Amino acid sequence: MKTLKGAQLLLSGVFVIAGFTVNAQVPAGTEYRSAVITAAINKVTKKHYHPKPIDDAYSAAVWNRFLHTLDPNSNLFLQEDVTALAVYKNQVDDQLNSGATTFFDAAYAIYEQRAGEAGRLCQKILATPFDLKKKETVMAWRKDLPFCASKQEQEELWRKLLKYYTLRHYMEMSAAKGDTAKHLAAVDPVLEAKAREKVRKWYSDYFRQTTGQRGADDKFAQYVSAAMFEIDPHTTYAAPQDRLMNEQLNKRYYGLGIELGTKESDYYIKRLLPGGTAYRSGQVKENDNIIAVADSKGEMLPVNGLPANEVTGLIRGEKGTAVTMKLQQPGEKERTVTIKRDEVIDQENRAKSAVIEKNGKRFGYIFLPLFYMDPTGTKINGSANDVAREVEKLKEQEVDGIVVDLRGNAGGSLDEVVTMGYCFVPAGPITWLRGKDSIRMYSSPAVEPLYDGPLTVLVDESSASASEIFAAAMQDRGRGIIVGTSSSFGKGTAQMNINIGKMGNPEKGIADVNYGSMRLTTEKFYRINGSSTQLKGVIPDIVLQDRMELQSIMEKDFSSALTCDTVGLPPYQRLTFGFNYQEVVQHARIRVRQNPAFATIAANTRQLKTLQEQPTPLDLLSFGAAYQQISGCQKNIQQAKELKGKEVLTVQPSMLRNINPARQKNDAVNTASYKEWLEKLGKDIYLAETLSVLEDMLANPVAP
Known part of the structure; x- marks a missing residue:
C-alpha cells in the first residue's frame, strides 16, 4: 500500500467560488495584491495536475465569473459598466501573468460606486409602504438575465425586488402568527411595515459591510478565487487566517x-x-x-x-x-x-452507528459525513478507525447486514478512505492516483476484513471524491451493492493545501509575509477498473431518484471541470457475490417504480422547479397563492420522504455488549441530539429501501 507522508491529499467536494472572507488585517495596496496574484499563478503553473493555458479564452472566463461574483443577481451593474469593463476581457490573462491588478481595480471602483447608489436607493424605496394590490411580476433570481440598460430601469427592478423580499417576510410573519388567511384577505399595514423594516435593515448592513477597505480586501480574495476556479472548480484561494478547511477535516x-x-x-x-x-x-x-x-x-x-x-x-x-x-x-x-x-x-459529525430492526432482521447502519483526519497525527481517531469501532459494535450486535451511508459526504482525506477499506474488503487495490509524471496504486491494509457479510452503500448527488473512491471500490470488487441517486457528485480529482507567502529574516528584522493559502488540484484518481469518476460519478446499482435535493450542484454543472478519461491498469481480483445480484436489483427496481412516495417526490420536485423558474407575482393575493403552492410542494416532498405509522423503523443505539450500559451514560449515544438522530433515521424512506435491498440479498443466496 502506498503510504501518505507529509501533506495530506484532500479528496473533498466542498468548495467555495467567492466565499472566502478575510479574517485578519490583510495589507492593502497594489504591491501586496500583485504579489498574491503572482504567487498563486506560479503555484498553478508549476504544481497543478493539468493547468489551463492562461490565454484569451481563460481571460474571458475569469472576466465573466468575477463580474457575476460581484453582481450575481445582475442588479448592481448597468450595461454601460459592463461595456466599459469589456476592454479588459482579453487582458486579464496578461495581467494575471504579470501580477497586475488593473481589471480588479477598475471593476471594484465601479462596483463600489454602484453599491453606494444601490444602498441609498434601497433606503429611499423602503421608506414608504408598497402597494401590495398592484398586479406586476418580477424574476427574483436573475443569474442569467441581462444587466439593466439605464438607471430608470434599474430603479424599477430594485423596487420590484424589494417588494418581493418584503412580501416574502410578510408571508413568513403571517404564517408564524398562524393567521395567513386573514393577512391575505386584506393588507395588514403593521405587518407590511415590519416586513419592510427587516428588508431595510438587511440591505443597510449588507452595503455597509461590502464596501470600504474591508470590502475591497474581501472582493480581491474573491477575484483570486474566481481566477483559480476557472483553472478547475476545486483549485481555490483562501485569504490569510481562513482556518475552515483544516477544521472541517480535523473535526x-x-x-x-x-x-x-x-x-x-x-x-x-x-x-x-x-x-x-x-x-x-x-x-x-x-x-x-x-x-x-x-x-x-x-x-x-x-x-x-x-x-x-x-x-x-x-x-x-x-x-x-x-x-x-x-x-x-x-x-x-x-x-x-x-x-x-x-x-x-466535533462529535456530532463523526462516524456513528445504530441497529435497525426490520421484518425480524437486525441491520447495522453507519453514518459517515466526512473522511476526516485525526488532528494529533496518530491516526487513532481518524474516520477509518472510528468506522472500524462502529463495525465492531455492530458485529457484537450480530447484525444481518450493514448500510454505510455516505449521503452528503463531500470527501476528505485519501489516507482515511484507503485505510477504511480493511473494514470490508481483503487486501487489494482501492484506487489509483495519477500525477503529472506517474501513477500509483493505493491498497487497503494487508489484514483480514473486519466484516464480510451483506453490505450496501447509500450515496446521493453530494457524495464526492473520497466517498466516490469507497463506493467505486466496493462496486468494482464485487463487495456490495450501491444504492442512491442517478450518480454521485462526479469529482475525480485530488487536492493539496499549500501556503503561499515569503519567508522573512528575523536577524535583519524582516517579517514573514502571508499571502494566504491554496487548495491545488495535483492529481486525478481512477477506479481500479481504469475508468474515472470525474464528471460521471459512481452510478449506483439501484437508483432511487435522479437527485435528492432540487438545488443540488454536481461536477458536471461547472464549465471549468476537468475532463473524464480512462487509463490502462493491471487486472484485480473481484469477489463473488453470495446472492443473486440480478434478482436483488430487479426486485428493487420494481419496488422503487411502484412506490407512490418516490413518485410523489419526483412530481412535486418537477412542479417546484417549474414554479421557481416563473416570474413571481407581486400583488398580495397572487403572491400568497404562489407562496402557498411552493410551500405545499416542499411540504409534500418532506412528508413523502418520511415513513409513517407501522412503516417507521425500529432504531436503537449500537453499544458494546461487554460494557455495562450504565457505564456508558455519558457516551454520545445518550445525548439529545443522538436520540433525535435515531428518530429521524426511523422515518427515512431511502434508508428503508436500502434495508429492503439487504433483505433481498439474504433471501436470494447462491451456492458457493
Missing part, C-alpha cells in the same frame, strides 16, 4: 461549543454542545440572539449582516483566550457575557 477547533443558526442576517445560538465552555458557564442559552462579538481590539462588533465564517472566526480563537459577546433572549434585555475558549471536538 477539532478551539471555541465555545455552540452551534450557530441564522435567520436572514441575524445569528442565534441554535444549540449548545454538551461539555463546551458555553454550556458549562451557564451564561449562554439556546435561542440567544447574538447582537455583537468583541473583535481583536476588544471593540464590540455588530454581527448582523456579517458573513457566517467571519462570525465564526470572531468566536473561535486560541485555547484559553476569552471571547465577549452581547446576547439577547427574545423579549428580554441585552446582556454581555465573557467566556474562555477551549478545545471543541
Whole structure:
C-alpha cells in the first residue's frame, strides 16, 4: 500500500467560488495584491495536475465569473459598466501573468460606486409602504438575465425586488402568527411595515459591510478565487487566517461549543454542545440572539449582516483566550457575557452507528459525513478507525447486514478512505492516483476484513471524491451493492493545501509575509477498473431518484471541470457475490417504480422547479397563492420522504455488549441530539429501501 507522508491529499467536494472572507488585517495596496496574484499563478503553473493555458479564452472566463461574483443577481451593474469593463476581457490573462491588478481595480471602483447608489436607493424605496394590490411580476433570481440598460430601469427592478423580499417576510410573519388567511384577505399595514423594516435593515448592513477597505480586501480574495476556479472548480484561494478547511477535516477547533443558526442576517445560538465552555458557564442559552462579538481590539462588533465564517472566526480563537459577546433572549434585555475558549471536538459529525430492526432482521447502519483526519497525527481517531469501532459494535450486535451511508459526504482525506477499506474488503487495490509524471496504486491494509457479510452503500448527488473512491471500490470488487441517486457528485480529482507567502529574516528584522493559502488540484484518481469518476460519478446499482435535493450542484454543472478519461491498469481480483445480484436489483427496481412516495417526490420536485423558474407575482393575493403552492410542494416532498405509522423503523443505539450500559451514560449515544438522530433515521424512506435491498440479498443466496 502506498503510504501518505507529509501533506495530506484532500479528496473533498466542498468548495467555495467567492466565499472566502478575510479574517485578519490583510495589507492593502497594489504591491501586496500583485504579489498574491503572482504567487498563486506560479503555484498553478508549476504544481497543478493539468493547468489551463492562461490565454484569451481563460481571460474571458475569469472576466465573466468575477463580474457575476460581484453582481450575481445582475442588479448592481448597468450595461454601460459592463461595456466599459469589456476592454479588459482579453487582458486579464496578461495581467494575471504579470501580477497586475488593473481589471480588479477598475471593476471594484465601479462596483463600489454602484453599491453606494444601490444602498441609498434601497433606503429611499423602503421608506414608504408598497402597494401590495398592484398586479406586476418580477424574476427574483436573475443569474442569467441581462444587466439593466439605464438607471430608470434599474430603479424599477430594485423596487420590484424589494417588494418581493418584503412580501416574502410578510408571508413568513403571517404564517408564524398562524393567521395567513386573514393577512391575505386584506393588507395588514403593521405587518407590511415590519416586513419592510427587516428588508431595510438587511440591505443597510449588507452595503455597509461590502464596501470600504474591508470590502475591497474581501472582493480581491474573491477575484483570486474566481481566477483559480476557472483553472478547475476545486483549485481555490483562501485569504490569510481562513482556518475552515483544516477544521472541517480535523473535526477539532478551539471555541465555545455552540452551534450557530441564522435567520436572514441575524445569528442565534441554535444549540449548545454538551461539555463546551458555553454550556458549562451557564451564561449562554439556546435561542440567544447574538447582537455583537468583541473583535481583536476588544471593540464590540455588530454581527448582523456579517458573513457566517467571519462570525465564526470572531468566536473561535486560541485555547484559553476569552471571547465577549452581547446576547439577547427574545423579549428580554441585552446582556454581555465573557467566556474562555477551549478545545471543541466535533462529535456530532463523526462516524456513528445504530441497529435497525426490520421484518425480524437486525441491520447495522453507519453514518459517515466526512473522511476526516485525526488532528494529533496518530491516526487513532481518524474516520477509518472510528468506522472500524462502529463495525465492531455492530458485529457484537450480530447484525444481518450493514448500510454505510455516505449521503452528503463531500470527501476528505485519501489516507482515511484507503485505510477504511480493511473494514470490508481483503487486501487489494482501492484506487489509483495519477500525477503529472506517474501513477500509483493505493491498497487497503494487508489484514483480514473486519466484516464480510451483506453490505450496501447509500450515496446521493453530494457524495464526492473520497466517498466516490469507497463506493467505486466496493462496486468494482464485487463487495456490495450501491444504492442512491442517478450518480454521485462526479469529482475525480485530488487536492493539496499549500501556503503561499515569503519567508522573512528575523536577524535583519524582516517579517514573514502571508499571502494566504491554496487548495491545488495535483492529481486525478481512477477506479481500479481504469475508468474515472470525474464528471460521471459512481452510478449506483439501484437508483432511487435522479437527485435528492432540487438545488443540488454536481461536477458536471461547472464549465471549468476537468475532463473524464480512462487509463490502462493491471487486472484485480473481484469477489463473488453470495446472492443473486440480478434478482436483488430487479426486485428493487420494481419496488422503487411502484412506490407512490418516490413518485410523489419526483412530481412535486418537477412542479417546484417549474414554479421557481416563473416570474413571481407581486400583488398580495397572487403572491400568497404562489407562496402557498411552493410551500405545499416542499411540504409534500418532506412528508413523502418520511415513513409513517407501522412503516417507521425500529432504531436503537449500537453499544458494546461487554460494557455495562450504565457505564456508558455519558457516551454520545445518550445525548439529545443522538436520540433525535435515531428518530429521524426511523422515518427515512431511502434508508428503508436500502434495508429492503439487504433483505433481498439474504433471501436470494447462491451456492458457493
